[in-house]
Amino acid sequence: MGMLHGKRILLIVAGGIAAFKSLELIRRLRERGASVRCVLTDAGARFVTPLSLQALSEDRVYSDMFSLTDESEMGHIQLSRDADLLVVAPATANILARMAGGMADDLAATVLLATDKPVLAAPAMNVRMWTHAATAANVETLKKRGVTFVGPNDGAMACNEHGPGRMSEPEEIVAAIESMLAAGRPPLERPLAGKRALVTSGPTREAIDPVRYISNHSSGKQGHAIAAALSHLGAEVTLVSGPVAVADPPGVRTVHVDSADQMLAACLGAGAIDVAVCAAAVADWKMAKPFSAKIKKKPGAQPPALALEPNPDILATLSKSGAGRPALVVGFAAETENLVANAIDKRKGKGCDWILANDVSPAAGTFGGERNTVHLISATGVEDWPTLAKDEVAGRLAARIALHLARPRSAEAAE
Numbered sequence: 468m469g470m471l472h473g474k475r476i477l478l479i480v481a482g483g484i485a486a487f488k489s490l491e492l493i494r495r496l497r498e499r500g501a502s503v504r505c506v507l508t509d510a511g512a513r514f515v516t517p518l519s520l521q522a523l524s525e526d527r528v529y530s531d532m533f534s535l536t537d538e539s540e541m542g543h544i545q546l547s548r549d550a551d552l553l554v555v556a557p558a559t560a561n562i563l564a565r566m567a568g569g570m571a572d573d574l575a576a577t578v579l580l581a582t583d584k585p586v587l588a589a590p591a592m593n594v595r596m597w598t599h600a601a602t603a604a605n606v607e608t609l610k611k612r613g614v615t616f617v618g619p620n621d622g623a624m625a626c627n628e629h630g631p632g633r634m635s636e637p638e639e640i641v642a643a644i645e646s647m648l649a650a651g652r653p654p655l656e657r658p659l660a661g662k663r664a665l666v667t668s669g670p671t672r673e674a675i676d677p678v679r680y681i682s683n684h685s686s687g688k689q690g691h692a693i694a695a696a697l698s699h700l701g702a703e704v705t706l707v708s709g710p711v712a713v714a715d716p717p718g719v720r721t722v723h724v725d726s727a728d729q730m731l732a733a734c735l736g737a738g739a740i741d742v743a744v745c746a747a748a749v750a751d752w753k754m755a756k757p758f759s760a761k762i763k764k765k766p767g768a769q770p771p772a773l774a775l776e777p778n779p780d781i782l783a784t785l786s787k788s789g790a791g792r793p794a795l796v797v798g799f800a801a802e803t804e805n806l807v808a809n810a811i812d813k814r815k816g817k818g819c820d821w822i823l824a825n826d827v828s829p830a831a832g833t834f835g836g837e838r839n840t841v842h843l844i845s846a847t848g849v850e851d852w853p854t855l856a857k858d859e860v861a862g863r864l865a866a867r868i869a870l871h872l873a874r875p876r877s878a879e880a881a882e
C-alpha cells in the first residue's frame with residue numbers, strides 16, 4: 468500500500484515553465500495512493516493543458532472562479548475542505564506575492580486564502596526574481612503564517628541563467644508531502660517522536676592544497692534515505708553530510724561539511740542523541756599538512772610526496788562508552804570479501820551496537836546504485852535482508868530502531 472494511501476492533494480498549478488514537472492508529480496502521488504485534484508491558473512494553462520492534468524489526475528480540472536457549475540458543484544471552500552493538503556507547484560513569484568498579499572483575484576488565490584489546510588509551496592522562477600527583496604519578504608511572510616517550502620534548487624535554468632530558482636524534482640516534492648502528512652499522524656505511527664537521531668552521510672573531502680582533494684564515490688543516497696526515514700517516524704534528525712548531489716531531506720536539519728574533522732565536530736556539536744547512524748564514507752586518511760598554496764609542477768621535478776595521517780574515526784568516537792553515549796549506535800561496513808566475518812570484527816572493533824554489512828564488490832553492483840543488499844549484525848546474531856531499494860533499507864532500519872528504542876531497559880541489557 469502506498470505511503471499516501473487515501474490522502475487527498477489539491478494541486479495548484481501556476482504559470483511557470485516548471486509546470487511540466489507537475490504532470491510527473493501527479494503520476495508519482497497517485498502511484499503512492501493519493502488522489503489528486505488540480506486547480507490551474509490562467510497563466511498555468513499556457514504551459515500545461517487542462518486535458519493533460521485531467522487525464523493524469525482522472526478528475527476534472529478547476530480554473531474558473533465564476534463558472535456557475537463550479538460554484539454549484541464545487542465551490543472554492545469545498546475544494547479546500549475536500550483536501551488534506553494544498554500543494555502549489557510551480558509556485559511562481561506572482562502567486563507567492565498574491566498569497567502573501569491575501570489576494571483573491573482568481574480561483575487559485577481564493578482557495579489559498581480560504582483554506583485552513585496545510586500548504587506546501589514549490590517555488591520556481593528566474594534566479595533574480597527569487598533573490599529579489601520583494602520575493603524574499605513574501606516568502607518570509609508566508610513561512611511565518613505556516614506555509615512550508617520545498618526548494619528551489621540550484622542549477623541551470625530555462626532562462627539561461629544559473630542559481631537558485633529551479634523547482635524541486637517531483638520526488639523531492641513527494642517526500643516533502645509525506646513528511647508534512649506524517650507530522651499530523653497519530654503517535655502510534657510516529658514511534659520515534661521525542662527521540663533525537665544523528666546520521667552521517669556522503670563522502671568527506673580532505674584537502675591536498677586549496678584546489679585538490681582526496682575523496683571517494685559515495686553518493687549519500689543511503690544515508691540521506693535513513694535520515695528521511697527516521698524523520699518520517701517522528702524523530703528529530705540532524706544529518707551531517709559531506710558534499711553530495713542529493714537534496715537535503717525535508718524536515719531534517721542538515722549540516723553540510725567537507726572534511727572528516729568537520730564531520731566529527733558537527734556530530735559532537737549535535738547535542739544529546741538517542742540514536743546515531745554512521746553511513747558516511749569517511750576518508751580514512753587526510754594530509755598530515757595540507758599545502759597552503761596550489762602545488763605547482765616544476766619541469767623535471769618529481770611528483771610531490773603526500774604524507775598522510777589517519778582521520779578521526781567518527782563511528783568509534785560516538786560508540787565510546789560514557790554518560791553521553793547514544794542508546795544505539797549503528798555503523799556500516801562496506802566489504803568486497805568475507806562480508807559477514809569482516810563486519811562482525813568491525814562491529815567489535817568500533818564498539819558500535821549494530822553494523823549493516825553491504826557487499827560492494829563489483830559483482831554485487833550496488834555501489835552508487837539504487838539498491839542495496841545488507842546484513843544486520845548485532846551482538847546476538849546476523850540477519851540477512853533481501854536486496855532492497857535504498858529507501859526500503861532505510862525504512863526497515865528506521866522501523867528496527869524504533870522497536871529497539873521502545874524496549875524497556877532490562878530487555879536491552881539482555882540483548
Ligand code: CTP
Binds near residue numbers: 778783797798813
Ligand atoms: N567511519 C567513521 N569514521 C571514519 C571511518 C569510518 O565514522 N573515519 C564509519 C563509517 O561511517 C561506517 C564505518 O565506520 O559506518 C565503516 O568503517 P570503515 O572501517 O571505514 O569501513 P570500511 O571503509 O568498510 O573499512 P576498511 O577500509 O577497513 O575495509
